[in-house]
Amino acid sequence: MVVVQHDDFDAAELTAQLRRRTQGKAGAIVTFTGYVRDYAEDTATDSLFLEHYPGMCERRIGELCEQARQRWPIADCLVAHRVGELRNTEQIVFVAVAGAHRGDAFRACEYLIDALKTSAPFWKRETLADGRQFWVRQQDRDARKAEQWHTATGNPDHHE
Amino acid sequence: MSGATINVLYFARVADLTGKRHESWPLPAPIDAGSWLKELESRYPQLAPSDKLKLAINQCHAKRHETIRAGDEVAVFDPVTGG
Numbered sequence: 001m002v003v004v005q006h007d008d009f010d011a012a013e014l015t016a017q018l019r020r021r022t023q024g025k026a027g028a029i030v031t032f033t034g035y036v037r038d039y040a041e042d043t044a045t046d047s048l049f050l051e052h053y054p055g056m057c058e059r060r061i062g063e064l065c066e067q068a069r070q071r072w073p074i075a076d077c078l079v080a081h082r083v084g085e086l087r088n089t090e091q092i093v094f095v096a097v098a099g100a101h102r103g104d105a106f107r108a109c110e111y112l113i114d115a116l117k118t119s120a121p122f123w124k125r126e127t128l129a130d131g132r133q134f135w136v137r138q139q140d141r142d143a144r145k146a147e148q149w150h151t152a153t154g155n156p157d158h159h160e
Numbered sequence: 161m162s163g164a165t166i167n168v169l170y171f172a173r174v175a176d177l178t179g180k181r182h183e184s185w186p187l188p189a190p191i192d193a194g195s196w197l198k199e200l201e202s203r204y205p206q207l208a209p210s211d212k213l214k215l216a217i218n219q220c221h222a223k224r225h226e227t228i229r230a231g232d233e234v235a236v237f238d239p240v241t242g243g
Contacts, residue, residue, distance in 0.1 A: 034243055050242065051172050053235060056219035081242060093243050113243055119221065121235075122242025123172035135173040138239035 001076075002061045004052060006084040011094050018078045018096045025075040026098035030105040032113050034093040036086050044129040050083045050092070053121035057081070064115045068108040074099035077112060081122065111149050118146040164188060164230035168200075171237040174213065177206045187230050193217065194224035200236065207236075214239060 001017075003009065011033055018029060038045040065077045080094040095112045099105035124136040165184045175181050191199075193215050201210040215222045216235040228234055 052242070053169070053171055053216070053219070053237070056216060056235070059219055060221075117243035118240065120242050121171065121216070121237065121240050123238065124241045125172065135176075135238065136241045138241050142243075143239070 001078045002058050002065070003078075003080040004054075004057050004061075004083060005080070006082060008082065008091065009080045009094055011091070014078055014080060014094055015096055018076060018098050022075040022098040025100065026105075027100050028102040028105045029096060029098045030102065030109040031094065031096040032109050033091055034113070036088050036090050036092055038088070043132070045088050046127045046129045046131075047088060048086045048092075049125040049127070050081075050086060051123045051125065052081075052083045056121050060120045061116060064112055064119070067115070068097070068112055071111070072099065072104040072108045073101075074104055074108045077108065079112065079116065081116075081120070083122070114142070114146045114149060117142050166228060166230065166232045166234050169233065169235040171235060173238050174207065174236050178204050185234075187228065187232075190227050190229045192224065193222050193226050193228055193234075196228050196234070197224070197236075212239070213237070 011031065015029060015031055019026070036048045061079050065079065068074060068077055075098045077097045082092050086092060095109055097105045097109040097112065099108065118138065125133055126136055127133045164187050166187045167182065168185045169182045170178050170180060197210045197213065197215065201208050207213065214237050217226060217228060218233050
């Protein structure tokens with residue numbers, strides 16, 4: 001299931017939904033929550049604006065979930081991502097993976113957030129406390145980490 | 161063929177630089193994405209260097225060798241920063 005919305009999400013409720021959908025099949029649910037953080041190095045962040053490509057976002061994240069299901073024997077996954085104006089410290093993204101075994105669920109969850117960060121069409125614009133705005137640039141380390149899933153046998157951290 | 165066009169979408173910093181979020185673009189014949197990006201850069205020199213820009217054709221990430229055809233939705237944007 002993929003949810004892209006401005007409204008905040010309830011991580012516990014989303015986890016419970018995934019649990020209900022996978023009852024009896026999932027011995028493990030692994031979740032990841034991402035929050036707004038300070039991207040500028042020397043000035044405090046006031047807020048973050050998340051622009052997205054409606055339609056392609058949902059489609060791309062759906063494809064990533066399908067790839068995760070083909071790669072690991074997981075039961076189901078759920079991704080929620082917020083868009084629009086977000087205040088500092090708010091939650092942005094939630095990924096949950098249900099699987100029979102924790103190892104596959106951990107790996108699929110990490111794969112999903114790594115792949116989402118480098119291929120789902122969202123863009124962050126940060127507003128600093130002094131009013132200046134800038135578009136956040138993609139981090140080289142995020143691109144490298146996502147790329148490693150295409151070459152590594154499982155966990156890209158083994159190659160670092 | 162004179163009426164053949166593509167629907168071009170601009171996002172985030174690219175939309176700021178072009179001053180618009182979408183426009184119709186004449187496409188008399190199919191063209192590879194790399195060549196079309198050069199045309200885009202000619203119209204909007206402020207986008208240079210265009211080699212860092214990403215393209216999607218009909219909502220799928222597209223490489224430079226892929227073909228753009230009349231009726232396509234072509235999106236131009238910077239490397240994504242969600243998550």
